[in-house]
Amino acid sequence: MKRGWQFGEVVRNSQWLLTGFVAALVVIGILFVRSASAARADPVLQLLYRRQLAWAAVGFFLYGLLAVVDYRRWVEMGGGLYGVALILLVLTLVMGRTIYGSRRWLNFFGFTLQPSELAKLAFLLVAVWHLSLPGTDRTRWKTAWVVLGLAAVPAALVLRQPDLGTALVFPTLAVVLLLISGFPWRKLLLLGSVAVLLILYLAVALVGPKWLGMGEEAQQRVFRTMTGMREYQWKRLTVFLDPSADPSGAGYNTRQSLLAVGAGGWRGVGYGAGAQSALGYLPSTVAPTDFIFSVIAEETGFLGAVLLLLLYFGVVGCGWRTAWRATDSAGRLLASGITAMVFLHVFINVGMTIGLLPVTGLPLPLVSYGGTFMLATLAGLGLLQSVGIHRKPAERL
Amino acid sequence: MNRISGSTEKNRLVFWGGCMVAGFLYLGALLWRIQIVQGATYADDQRRQSRRAIRLSGIRGRIEDCHGVGLAVNRPDYGLVLRLEQYRQPGRWSRTIEAVGEDLKRVAALIGRPAEEAAAQLTRVARARRALPVPLWARLTPQETARFLEHRFLFRGIEIEVEPRRFYPYGSLAGHVIGYVGEREWTPEETRTFHYVLPEMVGRAGIERRYDEVLRGEPGRRVVLVDAAGYPVLQQERAGLFTPSFLAPRGGGDVRLTLDVSIQRLAEESLGNARGAVVVLDPRTGDVLALCSRPGFDPNHLSKGISVGEWQALQEATAGRPLFPRAIAAFYPPGSLFKPVVAIAALESGDWSVDTAVRCDGVFERGNIRVRCSSLHGHGTITLEKALEVSCNPYFCEMGLQMGLETIRRMAADLGIGRRTGIELDGEQPGLLPDAAWKRRRFGEGWWEGDTANLSIGQGFLGVTPLQMAVVGSALATGGRVPRPRLIRLVRRADGRVEETPLSVRNLGWSVANWNAVVRGLRRAVESPSGTARLVRLSTTSVAAKTGTAEYGAKGSGLVYAWMMAFAPVEAPRVVVAAVVEEGESGGQTAGPVVRRVLSGIFRENEG
Incomplete structure (x- = not known):
């Protein structure tokens, strides 16, 4: 297995279309981060897009590096990477930087990292590694417990930051991996029902604690222990479930985002002309990050928004094709997992900006401002390339 | 080896792929x-939340005298306003206010106005009206303006x-006619399409109120x-986000009065500080050349907005x-001013002739009626x-009683007594x-005979x-x-249309002989040494006049309304003056000098 990469093989097998889609998305991201942060009076923040550009450069380097190395090596290293990710998450809780009430960032020689984003990738690797072990029986409950357990540890650590949206990504990815790996349908349904019941319980506790015989104190306790959410966070969920609760307060971002998207119409108002971000109705703290899609939808309209979704569809399609054509289980699962990660982020983020889903703070891959997530996504897509490039087992080359 | 085959994984992949496509x-x-x-x-909602429509006030038209002299005009008022967005600070509102405070104090010191006034304004209106400049100080003097302009680049x-x-350039002149303005109050309907409405x-009174519909301009937006x-x-900052929308306010129409500033001033000066009124008409047209009530007020003060105390003082x-x-x-009871009316009524009835003589013994007595004459020993037959010249009470009592109430009433009503004249003023x-x-x-x-006798000499219930x-x-x-x-x-409408007020004259068709007799009597009152109105005799023109002295208050209190009515030149009258002075001595002594001053002013001016 320990063979170096060959240039010809890389060129022949790599999916240039995927690279094209990814590059297009990154460029779009930089352009609209610039547009969305132009409203900020602070000249340093106006240069946000340059930092995004720098992160993208580093990310593409990582993308290439991971693509040329056989993904099997990374899967084998999954356990170690997972361990490193957990250590970083613990460090974040201990000595991380607190911004907007949550402790998510870690200082690293002058720049800040968001370990939770790296942990997503590490979790995928270790889960794929476990599932593709020869001794793993994918039909047994035990496998599910192991995979879900592997997801639960980083999820719990992320929940303490607190960051519910990111925390929920881990179990969701775990379920997708179990699904692809052939975990029996009946057991999956059972797992799903338990999850649905849990969510239902929380939703009812949120909107009408009286129906569960809960007082306000009990409600607070449930949310602190079960979700790690601060009050403002579950208030946000309350508003999503009951939009009339507080239109100018917690529902404000959703409302403004909807106005931005809707105002875009067919062709949008033009690049840099999006009033919602320029005038600060879409707060300048979220416009280049979580709500970048609203900015794009307002400025480029339905056509631009659909084009963006098509680019993601292209990425996801390439990922699916890679999984389909993978020759081993590890490659198939890894490609599926990475594809699912991209898809889930796109779906949840866009769903959040158009009022379909609650505001959870998941970024739009490759486009939202945010260095670590850019690195993690590009690294993940590099792995995806690697699955495609190194389709045939190294021995048989 | 794993028990799950590649084909199971592929089946699941198809399912998951379908999920993603969905x-x-x-x-x-x-x-x-x-x-x-x-x-x-959504685009509409988005526009609505980011745009503020401001109602810009229309510019009022002018009120001018018959020569076009401005009586109510607009003058530029220099004020200082604050553009809050220039001081905007991130974070709490109070930080922005603090940022403003420093400049406020410096400007206040510079122009010598209290900073507190402006600061209060800031806290009161600024927060709710961030889209508008905050007015800090209004009505700057030229000095204050100049001092600010020298240093304006600092702020x-x-x-x-x-x-x-x-x-109102003439201050209190014709204040009652011109009226005054006040800040408008709005109905929700008028302001529905605006976020902000500028004052x-x-x-509120006079022509300003009656002709508000003409004078007020078209609002802008x-x-x-x-x-x-x-x-x-x-x-400039956000070109492309927004196409500016601006509709300039437009000016209103102008109102030209028949009032003549120089005659109005004569009338007001002639009354001085006395309480009373002077009216000057052109008898040919009914044009009001002066309409003056005293005491008066300065519309400039009232329009500025006055305190409750000041308002009460004015009431x-x-x-x-x-x-x-x-x-x-x-x-007021017209007193002897009514006698010519009785005279013409009697003559026109045909039952009284120009030569009908009555004997005056200084008192008129019939039954329980007893009316004294001004002459203690009587005027004789x-x-x-002569009766008009000396204003003989017994003569007119006799005349009135013979004519009866109805004859007098009909003539008085024909002359407009007891009815509004229809002048274009409220109240x-x-x-x-x-x-x-x-x-x-x-x-x-x-109704007793005594009432008729009283009416004949302009006393009793009569009020004019x-x-x-x-x-x-x-x-x-x-x-x-x-x-x-x-x-x-x-009226010159804003769109250029000119509406002239048509003349309206009713001719009662008096016999010339009767009328001439009355005029002769009124002229003798001026020109005869024993005439009651001899004070208004002028060297420049002939005058006919009648005095009136109407008692009021408790009997014997000595309070009278001093009246005089005069017209000139007698041959072709161009001017009629009616004057009343409260708390006077007698018509001739008190109202006489008032009328004389008006007439001499008019005729010296016109002839010289």
């Missing part, structure tokens, strides 16, 4: 609904703003773009109720002309021309306004042509 389609469908189906609604967000302000003046915090966004009876337009709304009163039915209603008793007496004077001057007083010469 997810993308769902997002696409939602975007279609939001951006295409409901896009216009990034404080600017001079010029606004038209209503100004606008509306006529400015739409500004505001950011999420409500601050206006400068156009105060002890101050002579300066807001009360005596010339059109006060009714006299005819009408005109009809006065009172009594009859038997009225007396029964009012006092529950019948100075304007009505000027109209009566016009009829006497023109041989029975009763003009409707005309205060408005013309």
